[in-house]
Amino acid sequence: MIKSRNQIFSKIRFDWERKExxxxxxxxxxxxxxxxxxxxxxxxxxxxxxASLYSVKTGGCQExxxxxxxxxxxxxxxxxxxxxxxxxxxxxxxxxKNEGAERxxxxxxxxxxxxxxxxxxxxEMVKGVRDLGMEACVTAGMLTDDQxxxxxxxxxxxxxxxxxxxxxxxxxxxxxRTYQDRLETIKRVRNAGINVCCGGIIGLGxxxxxxxxxxxxxxxxxxxxxxxxxxxLVAIEGTGLEDNQEIGSxxxxxxxxxxRILMPKSKIRLSAGREKLSKEAQILCFQCGANSIxxxxxxxxxxxxxxxxxxxxxxxxxxxxxKDFETSEKTLSSL
Ligand code: SAM
Ligand code: DTB
Ligand code: SF4
Numbered sequence: 001m002i003k004s005r006n007q008i009f010s011k012i013r014f015d016w017e018r019k020e021x022x023x024x025x026x027x028x029x030x031x032x033x034x035x036x037x038x039x040x041x042x043x044x045x046x047x048x049x050x051a052s053l054y055s056v057k058t059g060g061c062q063e064x065x066x067x068x069x070x071x072x073x074x075x076x077x078x079x080x081x082x083x084x085x086x087x088x089x090x091x092x093x094x095x096x097k098n099e100g101a102e103r104x105x106x107x108x109x110x111x112x113x114x115x116x117x118x119x120x121x122x123x124e125m126v127k128g129v130r131d132l133g134m135e136a137c138v139t140a141g142m143l144t145d146d147q148x149x150x151x152x153x154x155x156x157x158x159x160x161x162x163x164x165x166x167x168x169x170x171x172x173x174x175x176x177r178t179y180q181d182r183l184e185t186i187k188r189v190r191n192a193g194i195n196v197c198c199g200g201i202i203g204l205g206x207x208x209x210x211x212x213x214x215x216x217x218x219x220x221x222x223x224x225x226x227x228x229x230x231x232x233l234v235a236i237e238g239t240g241l242e243d244n245q246e247i248g249s250x251x252x253x254x255x256x257x258x259x260r261i262l263m264p265k266s267k268i269r270l271s272a273g274r275e276k277l278s279k280e281a282q283i284l285c286f287q288c289g290a291n292s293i294x295x296x297x298x299x300x301x302x303x304x305x306x307x308x309x310x311x312x313x314x315x316x317x318x319x320x321x322x323k324d325f326e327t328s329e330k331t332l333s334s335l
């Protein structure tokens with residue numbers, strides 16, 4: 001039986017059970033949103049963090065993640081490129097900052113980080129982003145303790161490594177790297193003193209039970225990940241999941257609200273798939289706990305709402321966000 005509201009709200013917990021999570025996920029929507037809102041108002045202000053994403057190394061990845069256009073197993077037509085130069089990445093970070101982004105997230109289509117020239121450049125990028133006064137996040141696959149410690153010394157704010165789905169459903173999606181590998185990577189990041197950014201994707205063909213199971217793993221991490229990206233599948237042509245059925249916006253709202261209840265203080269990031277959500281659905285996500293978005297016209301290989309339309313939306317919603325931007329003369333596509 002689901003616990004009373006007071007029990008749910010009384011403290012931050014790290015012992016959530018799958019059964020109770022599933023009950024929360026399946027609550028009448030109107031009650032679920034109310035519960036999530038109370039928690040959100042209690043633990044957080046209505047401020048949305050704007051995080052811009054940039055693909056520093058695109059395509060040619062050896063992993064077989066079946067949703068991903070950057071995997072060598074996909075036939076997606078994307079613009080592959082080797083690692084970009086440090087200056088080009090920092091120029092882009094500056095533009096993102098001028099547009100109001102507080103965090104700059106850099107992505108590498110790698111299975112794991114390898115020592116050498118590319119890693120040294122990654123460290124320079126992290127330092128450069130921090131020198132701009134922004135938070136820096138990297139997502140580049142698995143890493144060693146030594147690499148994590150070097151990233152921490154360079155000033156890295158957060159490392160993104162998603163679990164993607166439940167332990168049970170995982171092998172239907174990825175076979176080249178185990179769930180345990182992912183958990184160990186996250187532990188290394190945590191041990192190095194870097195904030196953990198870890199979430200997943202809905203729309204992979206998983207059940208509600210799998211969603212509860214993913215949330216169980218995340219919410220039993222102590223401390224909770226500082227950021228929890230909730231992506232909905234962008235079904236990209238050429239990937240193994242290109243024909244997956246689109247998920248309904250209410251499923252996204254349920255996932256966000258449940259994540260907010262389980263992890264009251266984490267940044268719950270309404271991530272990939274926002275282009276498919278109506279303005280109203282996004283507003284409901286903010287209302288029940290989403291307090292971060294990917295901000296900028298591009299994700300990694302797919303598009304995202306424009307800076308302008310997001311600023312308009314956030315102003316309409318009345319949540320606070322970093323308004324300290326100068327609209328850049330330069331367009332991002334000119335880079
Ligand atoms: N290669 C690194 C890794 O896998 O950790 C970093 C980049 S990878 C693209 C980061 C995350 O983006 C994935 O773990 C997945 O959760 C998300 N992602 C990738 N493609 C996606 C898609 N088509 N739809 C939704 N989320 C996606
Ligand atoms: C995350 O959870 N979502 C972002 C980021 N972390 C790296 C990536 C979304 C990728 C969407 C598909 C694409 O653009 O290729
Ligand atoms: Fe590679 Fe990351 Fe894409 Fe998986 S999600 S194929 S690890 S880039």
